[in-house]
Amino acid sequence: MKTGSDSDVDVSCASWRLGVEAHNLINWQTVPLKCQEYIASYLLDGQYRSDSKTVCREAYFYAKKLNLTNRDIFIFDVDETLLSNLPYFANHGFGVEPHNKTAFSKWVASGEAFALPETLKLYNKILSLGIKVVFLSERRLDQKDVLVKNLKDAGYPTWEKLIVRDPASFGGDDTFEYKSAERVKLVGSGYRIIGNIGDQWSDIVGRYKGFRTFKLPNPLYYS
Template sequence: MRMKILLFLVATILATCHGSSDHGVSFNVFPLRMKTGSGGHYIPDVSCASWTLGVEAHNIINWKTIPEECEGYVGNYMIGQQYRSDSKTVCKQAYFYARSLNLPRDGKNIWVFDIDETSLSNLPYYAEHGFGLELYNDTAFNLWVDRAAAPVLPESLKLYNKLLSLGIKIAFLTGRPLSQKDNTAKNLKLAGFYTWEKLILKEPSTYSGKTAVTYKSAERKKLEEEGYRIIGNIGDQWSDILGTTTGNRTFKLPDPMYYIS
């Protein structure tokens, strides 16, 4: 009798796991096909979510523009809550790491921040240029930079203030040309970044034809030669955090709009 009861219970559980019906309606679970694009439509052979993952994981490199089909997907991500949430997660982990350190109080601890899409957001500009769908236009972008109107990235500003409270100094290291230093400093202060130890911009005559990885590695090396300890390094591009003298730990913010090598 016990065996019959046990077999009945097993059969009941298996039937439940494989689906049940109520008034002839099946409740089997079927695979869902991912929707992508601005209207949630299906894109043949392209998953914009997968493409973005490939970009963030640095599996897709050396691309010039986002896929045409992904303009809506990238735009919705950048202006939506997910981008803010992803940035918050990165910055929180950066702070937790910094807070855990037992650092000497000698004024030589420094954290490297990139600027574009790390400290300042160029989203107003890219919203008018397809969120990365259009090829980069140096003239148009420089006109935007000269306005010094880029809004702050809120989670990065929170991290900046928390690092200062820990006694860690800040170095801004950007690929912007040296000629834009005054407007960049103005924009940073308007956005809430009121103080820094270093504001490093690119000298075109020194780094002409060099990659961002080469340029930023060389400038970080100069910081170390001056006696600074690079406690952390945060940027939106892999070229911000690859190379040499990258710092004790690096943090990558999301940016599916453009790629800099």
């Protein structure tokens, strides 16, 4: 049984989370401290998985009704879309600690991120429809080898393209600009982006965002 006070926190933390998902709360740095336990429960007790399932099912229902061509691609973001870094965030306060680039890079280098199960299902279904998949990642070029191995280990054996950030060719630190620029290149080389799924709004807005976009939940960080 919750006390009145815990209940109030749950209500307001649920509002914070909804505000994030509906793109009302932007440019935030960390999860509110009072919401740490709420967010941990959200991620671990089934609601996060259920929310992800609803999004992935909708993406599949959409894709299977399309008249497809052989230049059609479905774009998947990587972190918190194909792969989960939850083990890292569970050890770092579930988003309430300021982002630690060094510690996170070390975690990434371990190559131990696991597949998000609902995205993995969607990936297999998209492939079974004959649609090519492109992975558009925030990871850097020097992290690519580890990422390739991590993706294969996690259950993603194949892809049309895996795009990572090359600091030499795109110096900016802006996800939105980077992803838009890469999508422009994809369309320029003849692909048609029929779908695009990510956990950040910066994945799914901007130029050539895709005929339809899908926002997976992510209450851990904003980029």
